[in-house]
Amino acid sequence: xxxxxxxxxxxxxxxxxxxxxxxxxxxxxxxxxxxxxxxxxxxxxxxxxxxxxxxxxxxxxxxxxxxxxxxxxxxxxxxxxxxxxxxxxxxxxxxxxxxxxxxxxxxxxxxxxxxxxxxxxxxxxxxxxxx
Numbered sequence: 001x002x003x004x005x006x007x008x009x010x011x012x013x014x015x016x017x018x019x020x021x022x023x024x025x026x027x028x029x030x031x032x033x034x035x036x037x038x039x040x041x042x043x044x045x046x047x048x049x050x051x052x053x054x055x056x057x058x059x060x061x062x063x064x065x066x067x068x069x070x071x072x073x074x075x076x077x078x079x080x081x082x083x084x085x086x087x088x089x090x091x092x093x094x095x096x097x098x099x100x101x102x103x104x105x106x107x108x109x110x111x112x113x114x115x116x117x118x119x120x121x122x123x124x125x126x127x128x129x130x131x
Contacts, residue, residue: 003025006021006025007025019050020068024070026070027069027070027071029070030070031048031071031075032070032075033071033079033106033110034110036072044072047073049070049072051069051071052067052068053068053095053106054067054102056081057083058091060092061095064092064095066095066096069103075110075114078110078114082110084109085102
């Protein structure tokens, strides 16, 4: 099934809007930020989210589907309203022409926080499981 067929199927059979369907397909079901496969377990799929790559303070991008990315709820919570746009950059131009660069910037800024969260998770899991 090609990309357009998959988007069409998500929209028509599951009620996805264009932007959400596109974000799911572009990510291939992986969190844009940490790379976790959100379809490994039902819980991953159920907790997957659409994030605004550049925060909602850029009103002109709030409904721009190029500003939407698929991610896990953990990364979305960690990212919150992180803004990686530089002072001299136009948000619309950056989303339209250099979206992947923005994704790389976000991933770089989140990597340490994600790693700390992973360590915390493993430590608490060991305690809870008595290991």
